[in-house]
Amino acid sequence: MPYKLYFGGEWHDAENEKTIDIINPATGEIVAAASYGAAVDAKKALDCAEMAFPNWKAQTAYYRGNLLARAAENIRERENEIARVLTEENGKPISESITETRGCAAWFNWFAEEGKRVYGRMIPSHYDHKRHWVIRQPIGVVAAVAPWNFPIALMCRKLAAALAAGCVVVSRPSSRTPLSTALIFECMHDAGFPPGSIGFIVGAASELTDVMLDHRSVSKIAFTGSTEVGKELMAKAGNRITKVSLELGGHAPLIVFPDVDLEDAVEKTVTGKFRNAGQSCIAPTRIYIHEEVFDEFAERAVARTAKIVVGNGLDAKVEMGPLFNEGQLESIETFIADAVAKGAEVLVGGKRLVGNGYEKGFFFAPTIIKNIKGTMRLSCEEIFGPIMPLIPFSTEEEVIREANATEFGLASYVLVKDISIAIRVLEALDYGIVGLNDTVPTVPQAPFGGWKESGIGREGGMEGIDAYLETKYVSIGNI
Numbered sequence: 094m095p096y097k098l099y100f101g102g103e104w105h106d107a108e109n110e111k112t113i114d115i116i117n118p119a120t121g122e123i124v125a126a127a128s129y130g131a132a133v134d135a136k137k138a139l140d141c142a143e144m145a146f147p148n149w150k151a152q153t154a155y156y157r158g159n160l161l162a163r164a165a166e167n168i169r170e171r172e173n174e175i176a177r178v179l180t181e182e183n184g185k186p187i188s189e190s191i192t193e194t195r196g197c198a199a200w201f202n203w204f205a206e207e208g209k210r211v212y213g214r215m216i217p218s219h220y221d222h223k224r225h226w227v228i229r230q231p232i233g234v235v236a237a238v239a240p241w242n243f244p245i246a247l248m249c250r251k252l253a254a255a256l257a258a259g260c261v262v263v264s265r266p267s268s269r270t271p272l273s274t275a276l277i278f279e280c281m282h283d284a285g286f287p288p289g290s291i292g293f294i295v296g297a298a299s300e301l302t303d304v305m306l307d308h309r310s311v312s313k314i315a316f317t318g319s320t321e322v323g324k325e326l327m328a329k330a331g332n333r334i335t336k337v338s339l340e341l342g343g344h345a346p347l348i349v350f351p352d353v354d355l356e357d358a359v360e361k362t363v364t365g366k367f368r369n370a371g372q373s374c375i376a377p378t379r380i381y382i383h384e385e386v387f388d389e390f391a392e393r394a395v396a397r398t399a400k401i402v403v404g405n406g407l408d409a410k411v412e413m414g415p416l417f418n419e420g421q422l423e424s425i426e427t428f429i430a431d432a433v434a435k436g437a438e439v440l441v442g443g444k445r446l447v448g449n450g451y452e453k454g455f456f457f458a459p460t461i462i463k464n465i466k467g468t469m470r471l472s473c474e475e476i477f478g479p480i481m482p483l484i485p486f487s488t489e490e491e492v493i494r495e496a497n498a499t500e501f502g503l504a505s506y507v508l509v510k511d512i513s514i515a516i517r518v519l520e521a522l523d524y525g526i527v528g529l530n531d532t533v534p535t536v537p538q539a540p541f542g543g544w545k546e547s548g549i550g551r552e553g554g555m556e557g558i559d560a561y562l563e564t565k566y567v568s569i570g571n572i
Contacts, residue, residue, distance in 0.1 A: 095126035096275045098295060100138035100263070102288025108133050113295070115272055118184035118415045119405040121453035127271045130296040135263070135304040138292035142234045142261040143310035145289025150231050150259045154208040157257055160284050161205035165198040167280035172198075175245070179273040180406040183241065184414040184455070185369050187406055196537075197249040197277060200553075203537035207558050208257030226567040231259030232336065233312035235561060236305035238298075240318050241267035241417060242372045242477075245277050247340075250537070250552045251315040252281075256290070258561035260313070263292035263305070269418070271295045302326065306335060313338070313561065317374075320475075320501075320546050327549075338550035338560050340374070340542055342475045343503030346496035347377035347532070348486075348518065350509035351385040358508045359393045362481070365506065365532025367401060367413050367459050371479040372421070374547075375504035377532065378476045379465075380483050381492045387485040394461055394481070395441045401459045403446060415454040416478060422455050425478040429460065432469045432482075437462050442479070473499065489514065497523045502544030506532050525551075 095112045097104040107130040115124045149157075168175065176190035183190070216225035235255045239248040244266055255262045266274040278293045294301055305311050306329050313336045316326055320342040330337050347365070349358050365377050382390045406414035416422050422445060429443050442460030445451075463483045465472060471482055486492040496505060505524040509515050519527045525543040528534040535541055540551035550560045 095128050096272055097128050098130050098134055098138070098293060099275070099278050099282070100289070100292035100294070101141040102282070105134070107131065107296070113268055115182050115269065116418075117181050118417050119407075119454040124178070124181045125272055127268070127275070127295050129268065130294050130301070132300050132304045134296065135265075135294050135301045136308065138263045138294050139234065139236075139305070139308045139310055141289040142263050142292055145287060146234055146261045146310070149261050149287065149290045152259070154211065154257070154259075157259065158205035158208050160286055161201045161208075161253060161257060163284035164281045164286070165201035165205070167283050168194060168198040168201070168277065171276065171280060175273055175276045177407070178276060179245065180414070182270045182272050183244065184417060185406050186411045186414050187409060189369060190406070193243060193246045196246050200246075200250045200253045200537045203553075204253035204257035204558060207254075207555060208259075210555070211258065211558065211562065222570060222572050224569040224572055226569070228565050228567065229562045230565055232561050232563050233260060234308075234310040235260045235262045235313045235315060236302075236311050237262050237264045238302065238314065238316045238318065239264070239266050239274075241270040242369060244270040245273045247317045248274055249277060250541075250557065252291070254552065254557045255315070255561045256286075258558050260561045261290045263294060265294050265296070265298070265301050265305070268295050268298070303329075306330060306333065311335060315560070316340070323548070338552070339548040340550075340552060341503070341546065341548045342501060343374040343376075343543065343547055344379065344473075344475050344499050344501040345375055345377050345504040345506065345524075346379045346381060346522075347506040348492050348496060348508065349380070349382040349386070349390060350507075350511065350514060351383040352510045353386075353508050355386060355390055355393055359390060359397050361508060361530070361532045363394065363397050363401070365528075366481045367398070367479050368533070370413050370416055370457070372417060372477050374475075375526065375535070376476075377506055378480075378482070379472070379496070380481055381486045381496065382483060384485045384487050387483070391440065391461070391463060391483055394483070398441050398459050398461055398481070403456055403458065404450065405454070413459060413479065415456045418455055421478060422457055425457055425480060428471045428474075428476060428478070428480060429462070432462055432465070432471055435466055435469050436464050437466075437469065438464045440483075475501065489518065493518060493521045497521075500546040503547035504528065504534070504543075
């Protein structure tokens with residue numbers, strides 16, 4: 094039986110009865126089939142959400158929070174099942190899938206409580222016969238779109254915030270990784286979310302997104318994906334002045350100063366770089382190392398990277414799984430070829446992995462490369478894969494200038510002990526996130542989002558719920 098679509102409180106086959114096979118990127122095998130909907134299914138889901146919104150909006154924050162907390166508990170009870178399905182459809186190691194699944198429950202728990210802290214205020218009047226209030230109200234029907242690289246984490250932080258604010262949500266996960274999201278919706282259904290308050294649609298991205306943008310009820314699009322697609326979506330949203338939250342691409346610098354413990358710095362860098370095989374918008378993609386420690390850092394990083402166990406993510410010993418598909422493999426190969434042709438030197442990796450169980454999957458060796466020039470594609474384009482470019486620097490001013498020389502502004506990292514340097518550099522970096530001696534910075538209670546072309550809005554923290562609220566000013570006369 095294929096995984097189904099969900100709206101109106103029930104599971105449905107696509108009206109056209111189409112399905113899509115979901116492929117395990119480690120084995121090339123079919124994991125399962127999923128119903129593959131079309132515009133008519135998206136419209137049904139949005140119609141259900143529109144009808145459900147007045148009732149959901151009228152519920153108390155405590156009622157909504159209780160349902161989110163129940164869903165979180167259901168996710169925790171099924172974390173091994175959800176994590177296994179996530180690894181099968183995405184390829185990441187099972188340990189990373191368990192962490193992502195637990196993160197989903199944490200997002201639900203955070204916003205279950207944050208919904209109770211949506212405060213208005215009273216404004217003193219300069220007239221004795223008037224009163225002025227400001228109140229916050231839910232924005233309405235939200236369409237949430239998430240990609241394949243962190244399919245449930247990126248969807249749950251939208252779902253949880255929007256629902257806690259009093260919005261209803263129709264979700265469109267990537268059609269290549271819908272299975273784990275379907276299990277999250279099972280957890281929410283079992284928690285007792287009322288019909289229409291949540292919806293789940295799989296189908297062609299352009300077709301479903303166009304329906305979401307055109308539907309009379311949709312007040313907000315929450316999107317995570319590439320900068321190119323985000324720009325297109327933002328332009329289309331202008332037709333109806335639909336509000337958008339955009340979490341887009343990144344090209345994260347990581348700066349290593351000479352006073353660090355090099356063993357610790359290498360471990361932090363390798364962890365941040367090769368998590369999810371480097372297929373992360375916040376993965377370090379430009380590693381700037383002070384010239385005093387460049388050679389030693391490179392030697393240690395090569396030794397550590399050579400030990401990374403690559404394989405099927407269901408094997409508990411595996412540290413890095415496959416790339417997501419053939420397209421990702423080919424993209425990484427073109428980055429390497431371009432860099433080598435322009436003088437770069439591959440220190441470790443740099444090629445597909447073949448033989449010994451790698452034949453049917455999309456495996457690429459974790460790679461370190463040096464002699465980087467500004468004309469190379471990996472210097473100016475987002476690298477969505479396991480390539481670690483090493484770049485020496487000599488002065489603080491130089492590295493800040495180089496780190497900021499990009500249209501991206503999502504995440505950045507600084508490894509340093511000197512507190513004076515740390516403060517100067519973190520204040521100077523033009524990024525929405527700075528990890529100071531931390532290369533895995535994302536938590537539910539803190540805002541996540543980028544500057545410049547890396548996005549609009551924030552997810553997480555108190556800012557995360559603001560994205561789903563409208564501000565209403567009320568002036569009362571004749572008191």
